[in-house]
Amino acid sequence: MNTFAKLATQKSHSLRQSLTKRNFSQHSFKENPIIFNKINEFYVIKGKERVVGLWLLGVSATVFSMIILGGYTRLTRSGLSMVKWHPHRVGLPKNNEEWEAEFDEYKKFPEWYLVNQHKGMDVEGFKQIYFIEWAHRILGRAIGGVFMGPLAYFWIRGYLQPRMKRNLLLLLGFGAFQGFAGWWMVKSGLVNKEQTKELDKTPNVSPYRLTFHAYNAYIIYGVLFWMSLHLLRRPQEAMITMKNMADHNAMRKILGRAAHGLFPIVLLTGFFTAGIQGRFAVNTFPKVGPHWFYNSNHFNWDIPFWKNFTENKLVVQVTHRTLAVIFSLLAIKSIVEVNKLANLSPIARKSFYFFISAIILQVLIGMHVVWFPNPVPLANSHQAGAVTLLTALLFAMHTCRKVDPRHIKNLLGKMRVEDPQGFHNMMQKFNKHTMSKKEYEYAKKEFMQK
Numbered sequence: 001m002n003t004f005a006k007l008a009t010q011k012s013h014s015l016r017q018s019l020t021k022r023n024f025s026q027h028s029f030k031e032n033p034i035i036f037n038k039i040n041e042f043y044v045i046k047g048k049e050r051v052v053g054l055w056l057l058g059v060s061a062t063v064f065s066m067i068i069l070g071g072y073t074r075l076t077r078s079g080l081s082m083v084k085w086h087p088h089r090v091g092l093p094k095n096n097e098e099w100e101a102e103f104d105e106y107k108k109f110p111e112w113y114l115v116n117q118h119k120g121m122d123v124e125g126f127k128q129i130y131f132i133e134w135a136h137r138i139l140g141r142a143i144g145g146v147f148m149g150p151l152a153y154f155w156i157r158g159y160l161q162p163r164m165k166r167n168l169l170l171l172l173g174f175g176a177f178q179g180f181a182g183w184w185m186v187k188s189g190l191v192n193k194e195q196t197k198e199l200d201k202t203p204n205v206s207p208y209r210l211t212f213h214a215y216n217a218y219i220i221y222g223v224l225f226w227m228s229l230h231l232l233r234r235p236q237e238a239m240i241t242m243k244n245m246a247d248h249n250a251m252r253k254i255l256g257r258a259a260h261g262l263f264p265i266v267l268l269t270g271f272f273t274a275g276i277q278g279r280f281a282v283n284t285f286p287k288v289g290p291h292w293f294y295n296s297n298h299f300n301w302d303i304p305f306w307k308n309f310t311e312n313k314l315v316v317q318v319t320h321r322t323l324a325v326i327f328s329l330l331a332i333k334s335i336v337e338v339n340k341l342a343n344l345s346p347i348a349r350k351s352f353y354f355f356i357s358a359i360i361l362q363v364l365i366g367m368h369v370v371w372f373p374n375p376v377p378l379a380n381s382h383q384a385g386a387v388t389l390l391t392a393l394l395f396a397m398h399t400c401r402k403v404d405p406r407h408i409k410n411l412l413g414k415m416r417v418e419d420p421q422g423f424h425n426m427m428q429k430f431n432k433h434t435m436s437k438k439e440y441e442y443a444k445k446e447f448m449q450k
Protein backbone atom coordinates (compact mmCIF):
# COMPACT_ATOMS: atom_id res chain seq x y z
CA MET A 1 0.00 0.00 0.00
CA ASN A 2 1.46 3.38 -0.84
CA THR A 3 1.89 6.06 1.77
CA PHE A 4 -1.20 8.04 0.87
CA ALA A 5 -3.40 4.96 1.00
CA LYS A 6 -2.04 4.05 4.42
CA LEU A 7 -2.77 7.52 5.70
CA ALA A 8 -6.22 7.52 4.20
CA THR A 9 -7.17 4.58 6.41
CA GLN A 10 -6.39 6.64 9.49
CA LYS A 11 -8.58 9.67 8.89
CA SER A 12 -10.20 9.29 12.26
CA HIS A 13 -6.93 9.68 14.17
CA SER A 14 -5.32 12.96 14.91
CA LEU A 15 -2.56 14.14 12.63
CA ARG A 16 0.20 13.54 15.12
CA GLN A 17 -0.96 10.11 16.32
CA SER A 18 -1.34 8.85 12.80
CA LEU A 19 2.21 9.77 11.89
CA THR A 20 4.26 8.85 14.91
CA LYS A 21 3.39 5.18 14.44
CA ARG A 22 5.26 5.04 11.12
CA ASN A 23 8.89 4.78 10.36
CA PHE A 24 10.18 5.45 6.87
CA SER A 25 13.63 5.84 5.43
CA GLN A 26 13.80 8.38 2.62
CA HIS A 27 13.06 12.07 3.02
CA SER A 28 12.11 13.65 -0.25
CA PHE A 29 9.11 15.59 -1.35
CA LYS A 30 8.34 17.47 -4.43
CA GLU A 31 7.59 21.14 -4.29
CA ASN A 32 5.84 22.68 -7.16
CA PRO A 33 4.45 26.01 -6.09
CA ILE A 34 1.76 27.74 -8.04
CA ILE A 35 1.63 31.45 -7.36
CA PHE A 36 -1.69 32.81 -6.24
CA ASN A 37 -1.26 36.40 -7.04
CA LYS A 38 -3.41 38.44 -4.70
CA ILE A 39 -1.81 41.55 -6.15
CA ASN A 40 -3.86 41.31 -9.33
CA GLU A 41 -6.94 40.27 -7.41
CA PHE A 42 -6.89 43.15 -4.97
CA TYR A 43 -4.44 45.84 -6.01
CA VAL A 44 -3.68 46.50 -9.66
CA ILE A 45 -4.34 44.88 -13.02
CA LYS A 46 -1.69 42.59 -14.47
CA GLY A 47 1.39 44.34 -15.79
CA LYS A 48 0.90 47.58 -13.80
CA GLU A 49 2.48 46.41 -10.54
CA ARG A 50 5.80 48.10 -11.23
CA VAL A 51 4.58 51.53 -12.31
CA VAL A 52 2.09 51.83 -9.43
CA GLY A 53 4.64 50.37 -6.98
CA LEU A 54 7.34 52.83 -8.03
CA TRP A 55 4.89 55.69 -7.67
CA LEU A 56 4.03 54.64 -4.10
CA LEU A 57 7.70 54.15 -3.27
CA GLY A 58 8.40 57.66 -4.59
CA VAL A 59 5.59 59.13 -2.49
CA SER A 60 6.87 57.32 0.60
CA ALA A 61 10.36 58.75 -0.09
CA THR A 62 8.93 62.29 -0.18
CA VAL A 63 7.10 61.60 3.10
CA PHE A 64 10.45 60.42 4.54
CA SER A 65 12.06 63.74 3.56
CA MET A 66 9.03 65.60 4.90
CA ILE A 67 9.55 63.96 8.29
CA ILE A 68 13.21 64.96 8.32
CA LEU A 69 12.38 68.50 7.25
CA GLY A 70 9.67 68.62 9.95
CA GLY A 71 12.32 67.66 12.54
CA TYR A 72 14.67 70.31 11.16
CA THR A 73 11.88 72.91 11.38
CA ARG A 74 11.36 72.04 15.04
CA LEU A 75 15.07 71.95 15.90
CA THR A 76 15.78 75.32 14.28
CA ARG A 77 12.73 76.77 16.06
CA SER A 78 11.22 77.84 12.74
CA GLY A 79 7.77 76.28 13.03
CA LEU A 80 5.99 79.29 14.54
CA SER A 81 7.16 81.86 12.00
CA MET A 82 4.18 81.59 9.64
CA VAL A 83 1.38 82.71 11.86
CA LYS A 84 -1.32 82.44 9.22
CA TRP A 85 -2.55 79.55 7.20
CA HIS A 86 -2.82 80.50 3.53
CA PRO A 87 -3.93 77.33 1.75
CA HIS A 88 -4.26 79.37 -1.50
CA ARG A 89 -0.87 81.13 -1.32
CA VAL A 90 2.21 79.33 -2.59
CA GLY A 91 5.10 81.78 -2.99
CA LEU A 92 7.26 83.58 -0.49
CA PRO A 93 6.64 87.30 0.20
CA LYS A 94 7.80 89.12 -2.96
CA ASN A 95 9.29 92.38 -1.75
CA ASN A 96 10.43 94.20 1.36
CA GLU A 97 6.94 95.52 2.14
CA GLU A 98 5.48 92.02 2.10
CA TRP A 99 8.32 90.72 4.27
CA GLU A 100 7.81 93.56 6.75
CA ALA A 101 4.08 92.86 6.79
CA GLU A 102 4.72 89.18 7.61
CA PHE A 103 7.25 90.18 10.27
CA ASP A 104 4.71 92.55 11.82
CA GLU A 105 2.17 89.75 11.99
CA TYR A 106 4.78 87.55 13.67
CA LYS A 107 5.45 90.25 16.24
CA LYS A 108 1.93 89.85 17.62
CA PHE A 109 2.75 86.39 18.92
CA PRO A 110 4.60 85.19 22.06
CA GLU A 111 7.60 83.64 20.31
CA TRP A 112 8.53 87.16 19.19
CA TYR A 113 7.83 89.22 22.26
CA LEU A 114 9.01 86.61 24.78
CA VAL A 115 12.02 85.14 22.96
CA ASN A 116 13.24 86.45 19.62
CA GLN A 117 12.79 90.14 20.38
CA HIS A 118 15.24 89.74 23.27
CA LYS A 119 17.67 87.94 20.99
CA GLY A 120 17.57 90.96 18.66
CA MET A 121 16.06 89.18 15.67
CA ASP A 122 15.74 91.43 12.59
CA VAL A 123 13.87 90.89 9.35
CA GLU A 124 16.85 88.96 7.89
CA GLY A 125 16.79 86.53 10.80
CA PHE A 126 13.04 86.27 10.43
CA LYS A 127 13.40 85.42 6.72
CA GLN A 128 15.61 82.46 7.62
CA ILE A 129 13.14 80.78 9.97
CA TYR A 130 10.22 81.72 7.71
CA PHE A 131 11.88 80.06 4.74
CA ILE A 132 12.29 76.76 6.60
CA GLU A 133 8.65 76.65 7.67
CA TRP A 134 7.57 77.69 4.18
CA ALA A 135 9.63 74.86 2.63
CA HIS A 136 8.01 72.41 5.05
CA ARG A 137 4.52 73.51 4.01
CA ILE A 138 5.38 73.55 0.30
CA LEU A 139 6.79 70.05 0.51
CA GLY A 140 3.53 68.99 2.17
CA ARG A 141 1.57 70.34 -0.78
CA ALA A 142 4.00 68.79 -3.24
CA ILE A 143 3.32 65.41 -1.65
CA GLY A 144 -0.38 66.05 -2.20
CA GLY A 145 0.40 66.74 -5.86
CA VAL A 146 2.61 63.71 -6.48
CA PHE A 147 -0.03 61.60 -4.82
CA MET A 148 -3.17 62.95 -6.47
CA GLY A 149 -1.87 63.46 -10.03
CA PRO A 150 -0.76 59.87 -10.74
CA LEU A 151 -3.69 58.55 -8.69
CA ALA A 152 -6.13 60.26 -11.04
CA TYR A 153 -4.22 58.95 -14.06
CA PHE A 154 -4.09 55.34 -12.82
CA TRP A 155 -7.74 55.54 -11.82
CA ILE A 156 -8.87 56.80 -15.23
CA ARG A 157 -6.74 54.25 -17.08
CA GLY A 158 -8.32 51.47 -15.03
CA TYR A 159 -5.08 50.22 -13.46
CA LEU A 160 -6.49 50.00 -9.94
CA GLN A 161 -8.66 47.30 -8.42
CA PRO A 162 -11.63 48.39 -6.24
CA ARG A 163 -9.89 47.53 -2.96
CA MET A 164 -6.82 49.51 -3.98
CA LYS A 165 -8.99 52.51 -4.92
CA ARG A 166 -10.61 52.41 -1.50
CA ASN A 167 -7.25 52.16 0.29
CA LEU A 168 -5.74 55.00 -1.69
CA LEU A 169 -8.74 57.24 -1.05
CA LEU A 170 -8.46 56.52 2.67
CA LEU A 171 -4.78 57.39 2.51
CA LEU A 172 -5.57 60.62 0.68
CA GLY A 173 -8.08 61.53 3.39
CA PHE A 174 -5.52 60.71 6.07
CA GLY A 175 -2.94 62.91 4.31
CA ALA A 176 -5.37 65.85 4.12
CA PHE A 177 -6.22 65.33 7.78
CA GLN A 178 -2.48 65.44 8.54
CA GLY A 179 -2.31 68.90 6.94
CA PHE A 180 -5.07 70.15 9.26
CA ALA A 181 -3.41 68.44 12.22
CA GLY A 182 -0.20 70.34 11.35
CA TRP A 183 -1.98 73.67 11.53
CA TRP A 184 -3.80 72.61 14.72
CA MET A 185 -0.35 71.86 16.18
CA VAL A 186 1.12 75.23 15.07
CA LYS A 187 -1.85 77.07 16.60
CA SER A 188 -1.03 75.59 19.99
CA GLY A 189 2.33 77.39 19.88
CA LEU A 190 0.82 80.79 19.05
CA VAL A 191 -0.83 81.21 22.44
CA ASN A 192 0.61 82.56 25.64
CA LYS A 193 1.54 79.45 27.59
CA GLU A 194 0.76 81.18 30.90
CA GLN A 195 -2.86 80.65 29.96
CA THR A 196 -2.40 76.90 29.49
CA LYS A 197 -1.87 74.03 31.92
CA GLU A 198 1.37 73.07 30.21
CA LEU A 199 4.38 72.82 32.49
CA ASP A 200 6.83 74.57 30.17
CA LYS A 201 5.78 78.17 29.60
CA THR A 202 8.17 78.89 26.71
CA PRO A 203 6.40 79.37 23.37
CA ASN A 204 6.43 75.92 21.81
CA VAL A 205 3.77 73.81 20.22
CA SER A 206 1.89 71.45 22.51
CA PRO A 207 3.90 68.22 22.96
CA TYR A 208 0.64 66.24 22.66
CA ARG A 209 -0.22 67.75 19.30
CA LEU A 210 3.38 67.38 18.10
CA THR A 211 3.33 63.70 19.07
CA PHE A 212 0.01 63.22 17.29
CA HIS A 213 1.29 64.95 14.15
CA ALA A 214 4.57 63.02 14.14
CA TYR A 215 2.93 59.66 14.81
CA ASN A 216 0.51 60.19 11.92
CA ALA A 217 3.43 61.00 9.64
CA TYR A 218 5.15 57.72 10.57
CA ILE A 219 1.91 55.80 9.94
CA ILE A 220 1.43 57.42 6.53
CA TYR A 221 5.03 56.66 5.63
CA GLY A 222 4.74 53.07 6.85
CA VAL A 223 1.53 52.36 4.93
CA LEU A 224 2.91 53.82 1.69
CA PHE A 225 6.16 51.92 1.99
CA TRP A 226 4.38 48.65 2.80
CA MET A 227 2.02 49.02 -0.17
CA SER A 228 4.92 49.75 -2.51
CA LEU A 229 6.76 46.64 -1.30
CA HIS A 230 3.66 44.59 -2.03
CA LEU A 231 3.63 45.77 -5.61
CA LEU A 232 7.35 45.78 -6.31
CA ARG A 233 8.46 42.54 -4.71
CA ARG A 234 7.78 39.07 -6.02
CA PRO A 235 4.69 37.48 -4.49
CA GLN A 236 5.54 35.65 -1.29
CA GLU A 237 4.26 32.43 -2.83
CA ALA A 238 7.21 32.48 -5.23
CA MET A 239 9.61 32.22 -2.34
CA ILE A 240 7.87 30.10 0.25
CA THR A 241 8.45 26.36 0.07
CA MET A 242 7.54 23.63 2.51
CA LYS A 243 11.16 23.72 3.63
CA ASN A 244 11.44 27.39 4.56
CA MET A 245 7.87 28.21 5.54
CA ALA A 246 8.11 27.24 9.20
CA ASP A 247 11.27 29.29 9.68
CA HIS A 248 9.73 32.29 7.94
CA ASN A 249 6.73 32.03 10.20
CA ALA A 250 9.02 31.86 13.22
CA MET A 251 10.88 34.99 12.12
CA ARG A 252 7.59 36.78 11.57
CA LYS A 253 6.69 36.01 15.16
CA ILE A 254 10.02 37.29 16.44
CA LEU A 255 9.67 40.53 14.49
CA GLY A 256 6.00 40.82 15.43
CA ARG A 257 7.01 40.91 19.08
CA ALA A 258 9.21 43.91 18.31
CA ALA A 259 6.64 45.64 16.12
CA HIS A 260 3.60 45.25 18.33
CA GLY A 261 5.38 45.42 21.64
CA LEU A 262 7.88 48.03 22.68
CA PHE A 263 8.68 49.73 19.39
CA PRO A 264 5.54 51.93 19.19
CA ILE A 265 6.07 52.98 22.80
CA VAL A 266 9.72 53.83 22.15
CA LEU A 267 8.56 56.02 19.26
CA LEU A 268 5.86 57.62 21.40
CA THR A 269 8.25 58.49 24.22
CA GLY A 270 10.76 59.74 21.60
CA PHE A 271 8.18 62.17 20.22
CA PHE A 272 7.45 63.47 23.70
CA THR A 273 11.20 63.86 24.37
CA ALA A 274 11.48 65.86 21.17
CA GLY A 275 8.27 67.83 21.86
CA ILE A 276 9.46 69.20 25.22
CA GLN A 277 13.15 69.63 24.27
CA GLY A 278 13.91 66.79 26.65
CA ARG A 279 17.39 66.31 25.21
CA PHE A 280 18.57 69.24 27.37
CA ALA A 281 17.26 67.76 30.65
CA VAL A 282 20.25 65.60 31.49
CA ASN A 283 23.39 65.14 29.45
CA THR A 284 24.81 61.97 30.91
CA PHE A 285 24.35 58.42 29.72
CA PRO A 286 24.04 55.68 30.94
CA LYS A 287 23.87 57.40 34.33
CA VAL A 288 21.29 60.05 35.12
CA GLY A 289 23.64 62.61 36.63
CA PRO A 290 25.09 60.88 39.70
CA HIS A 291 22.27 58.28 39.78
CA TRP A 292 21.56 55.17 37.77
CA PHE A 293 17.90 56.00 37.24
CA TYR A 294 15.41 58.66 38.19
CA ASN A 295 14.04 58.69 41.70
CA SER A 296 11.15 60.37 43.51
CA ASN A 297 13.09 63.66 43.68
CA HIS A 298 13.01 63.89 39.92
CA PHE A 299 9.21 63.77 39.87
CA ASN A 300 7.05 66.84 40.03
CA TRP A 301 4.42 66.00 42.64
CA ASP A 302 2.39 69.17 42.00
CA ILE A 303 1.08 67.85 38.70
CA PRO A 304 -0.88 64.68 38.02
CA PHE A 305 1.54 61.73 38.17
CA TRP A 306 1.02 60.71 34.52
CA LYS A 307 2.02 64.18 33.34
CA ASN A 308 5.56 63.45 34.48
CA PHE A 309 5.76 61.00 31.58
CA THR A 310 4.70 63.57 29.01
CA GLU A 311 5.99 66.90 30.32
CA ASN A 312 8.69 66.38 32.93
CA LYS A 313 11.79 66.70 30.76
CA LEU A 314 14.11 64.48 32.75
CA VAL A 315 11.56 61.75 33.38
CA VAL A 316 10.47 61.73 29.73
CA GLN A 317 14.02 61.57 28.38
CA VAL A 318 15.13 58.83 30.77
CA THR A 319 11.95 56.82 30.18
CA HIS A 320 12.52 57.03 26.44
CA ARG A 321 16.13 55.96 26.50
CA THR A 322 15.50 53.17 29.02
CA LEU A 323 12.66 51.70 26.97
CA ALA A 324 14.79 52.12 23.84
CA VAL A 325 17.67 50.21 25.41
CA ILE A 326 15.35 47.41 26.63
CA PHE A 327 13.79 47.19 23.16
CA SER A 328 17.24 47.07 21.56
CA LEU A 329 18.59 44.41 23.92
CA LEU A 330 15.54 42.22 23.32
CA ALA A 331 15.94 42.59 19.57
CA ILE A 332 19.65 41.78 19.78
CA LYS A 333 18.84 38.76 21.94
CA SER A 334 16.58 37.48 19.18
CA ILE A 335 19.71 37.05 17.00
CA VAL A 336 20.19 33.73 18.83
CA GLU A 337 16.65 32.63 17.93
CA VAL A 338 17.00 33.69 14.31
CA ASN A 339 20.37 31.95 13.97
CA LYS A 340 18.67 28.69 14.90
CA LEU A 341 16.36 29.00 11.89
CA ALA A 342 18.45 26.98 9.45
CA ASN A 343 16.00 27.13 6.55
CA LEU A 344 15.46 30.88 6.46
CA SER A 345 15.89 32.35 3.00
CA PRO A 346 19.03 34.52 2.56
CA ILE A 347 16.98 37.69 1.97
CA ALA A 348 15.03 37.10 5.19
CA ARG A 349 18.26 36.67 7.13
CA LYS A 350 19.79 39.79 5.56
CA SER A 351 16.67 41.84 6.26
CA PHE A 352 16.79 40.77 9.89
CA TYR A 353 20.41 41.92 10.20
CA PHE A 354 19.54 45.19 8.48
CA PHE A 355 16.93 45.70 11.20
CA ILE A 356 19.47 44.90 13.95
CA SER A 357 22.07 47.24 12.42
CA ALA A 358 19.49 50.06 12.25
CA ILE A 359 18.76 49.54 15.95
CA ILE A 360 22.43 49.69 16.94
CA LEU A 361 22.97 52.81 14.85
CA GLN A 362 19.90 54.48 16.34
CA VAL A 363 21.04 53.77 19.91
CA LEU A 364 24.51 55.17 19.15
CA ILE A 365 23.02 58.37 17.70
CA GLY A 366 20.58 58.66 20.64
CA MET A 367 23.45 58.47 23.14
CA HIS A 368 25.30 61.20 21.28
CA VAL A 369 22.21 63.42 21.24
CA VAL A 370 22.11 63.14 25.03
CA TRP A 371 25.80 63.96 25.35
CA PHE A 372 25.72 66.75 22.76
CA PRO A 373 22.17 68.18 22.63
CA ASN A 374 23.02 71.32 20.66
CA PRO A 375 24.07 70.30 17.14
CA VAL A 376 20.95 70.31 15.00
CA PRO A 377 22.24 67.73 12.45
CA LEU A 378 22.89 65.24 15.24
CA ALA A 379 19.37 65.50 16.69
CA ASN A 380 17.97 65.49 13.17
CA SER A 381 19.84 62.31 12.31
CA HIS A 382 18.19 60.60 15.29
CA GLN A 383 14.88 61.38 13.60
CA ALA A 384 16.20 59.96 10.31
CA GLY A 385 17.48 56.92 12.21
CA ALA A 386 14.01 56.27 13.62
CA VAL A 387 12.40 56.30 10.16
CA THR A 388 15.22 54.09 8.82
CA LEU A 389 14.59 51.67 11.64
CA LEU A 390 10.88 51.62 10.83
CA THR A 391 11.80 50.98 7.18
CA ALA A 392 14.08 48.09 8.15
CA LEU A 393 11.41 46.58 10.36
CA LEU A 394 8.75 46.82 7.67
CA PHE A 395 11.09 45.36 5.05
CA ALA A 396 11.95 42.41 7.29
CA MET A 397 8.28 41.87 8.20
CA HIS A 398 7.39 42.01 4.55
CA THR A 399 10.05 39.44 3.70
CA CYS A 400 8.40 36.90 5.97
CA ARG A 401 4.79 37.97 5.48
CA LYS A 402 2.02 35.39 5.45
CA VAL A 403 1.41 33.39 2.33
CA ASP A 404 -1.95 32.79 0.75
CA PRO A 405 -3.40 29.67 2.45
CA ARG A 406 -4.24 28.37 -1.04
CA HIS A 407 -0.52 28.17 -1.63
CA ILE A 408 -0.06 25.80 1.29
CA LYS A 409 -2.95 23.74 0.05
CA ASN A 410 -1.26 23.61 -3.30
CA LEU A 411 2.11 22.63 -1.87
CA LEU A 412 0.55 19.88 0.18
CA GLY A 413 -1.51 18.71 -2.75
CA LYS A 414 1.56 18.39 -4.96
CA MET A 415 3.62 16.58 -2.39
CA ARG A 416 4.70 12.98 -2.79
CA VAL A 417 5.42 11.76 0.68
CA GLU A 418 8.12 9.15 0.49
CA ASP A 419 9.35 9.82 3.98
CA PRO A 420 6.40 10.33 6.28
CA GLN A 421 8.72 10.46 9.29
CA GLY A 422 10.46 13.46 7.79
CA PHE A 423 7.05 14.78 6.79
CA HIS A 424 5.85 14.27 10.32
CA ASN A 425 8.86 16.15 11.72
CA MET A 426 8.11 18.97 9.37
CA MET A 427 4.43 19.00 10.23
CA GLN A 428 5.34 19.20 13.89
CA LYS A 429 7.15 22.42 13.13
CA PHE A 430 4.00 23.64 11.40
CA ASN A 431 2.02 23.72 14.55
CA LYS A 432 -0.35 26.38 15.70
CA HIS A 433 2.51 28.39 17.09
CA THR A 434 4.32 28.87 13.83
CA MET A 435 1.41 28.93 11.39
CA SER A 436 -1.61 31.10 11.37
CA LYS A 437 -4.76 29.27 12.41
CA LYS A 438 -6.08 29.42 8.88
CA GLU A 439 -2.88 27.96 7.42
CA TYR A 440 -2.83 25.24 10.04
CA GLU A 441 -6.41 24.24 9.36
CA TYR A 442 -5.69 24.05 5.65
CA ALA A 443 -2.59 21.97 6.16
CA LYS A 444 -4.31 19.63 8.55
CA LYS A 445 -7.38 19.20 6.39
CA GLU A 446 -5.31 18.52 3.30
CA PHE A 447 -3.16 16.05 5.11
CA MET A 448 -6.06 14.16 6.61
CA GLN A 449 -7.60 13.77 3.21
CA LYS A 450 -4.64 11.82 1.91
Ligand code: HEM
Binding pocket: 071, 075, 214, 266, 267, 269, 270, 271, 273, 274, 275, 277, 278, 279, 285, 317, 320, 321, 324, 325, 327, 328, 359, 362, 363, 364, 365, 366, 367, 368, 369, 370, 379, 380, 382, 383, 386, 389
Ligand atom coordinates in the same frame (compact mmCIF):
# COMPACT_ATOMS: atom_id res chain seq x y z
C1 HEM B 1 15.80 51.89 19.12
C2 HEM B 1 16.05 52.96 19.70
C3 HEM B 1 15.42 54.30 19.57
C4 HEM B 1 14.37 54.75 18.83
C5 HEM B 1 13.48 53.96 17.89
C6 HEM B 1 14.21 56.16 19.10
C7 HEM B 1 13.24 56.98 18.55
C8 HEM B 1 13.14 58.33 18.75
C9 HEM B 1 12.21 59.20 18.10
C10 HEM B 1 11.18 58.78 17.08
C11 HEM B 1 12.42 60.45 18.57
C12 HEM B 1 11.67 61.72 18.13
C13 HEM B 1 12.49 62.42 17.11
C14 HEM B 1 11.82 63.65 16.58
O1 HEM B 1 10.60 63.73 16.53
O2 HEM B 1 12.57 64.55 16.16
C15 HEM B 1 13.47 60.39 19.52
C16 HEM B 1 13.96 61.47 20.20
C17 HEM B 1 15.00 61.39 21.10
N1 HEM B 1 15.67 60.26 21.50
FE1 HEM B 1 15.42 58.40 20.78
N2 HEM B 1 15.16 56.53 20.01
C18 HEM B 1 15.92 55.43 20.31
C19 HEM B 1 16.98 55.38 21.18
C20 HEM B 1 17.41 56.41 21.95
C21 HEM B 1 18.48 56.34 22.93
C22 HEM B 1 19.24 55.05 23.30
C23 HEM B 1 18.63 57.57 23.44
C24 HEM B 1 19.57 58.07 24.50
C25 HEM B 1 20.53 57.38 25.03
C26 HEM B 1 17.67 58.46 22.80
C27 HEM B 1 17.51 59.80 23.06
C28 HEM B 1 16.63 60.63 22.41
C29 HEM B 1 16.56 62.06 22.62
C30 HEM B 1 17.44 62.88 23.56
C31 HEM B 1 15.54 62.54 21.78
C32 HEM B 1 15.11 64.00 21.60
C33 HEM B 1 15.81 64.52 20.36
C34 HEM B 1 15.34 65.85 19.91
O3 HEM B 1 14.98 66.69 20.71
O4 HEM B 1 15.36 66.06 18.69
N3 HEM B 1 16.95 57.71 21.91
N4 HEM B 1 13.90 59.08 19.63
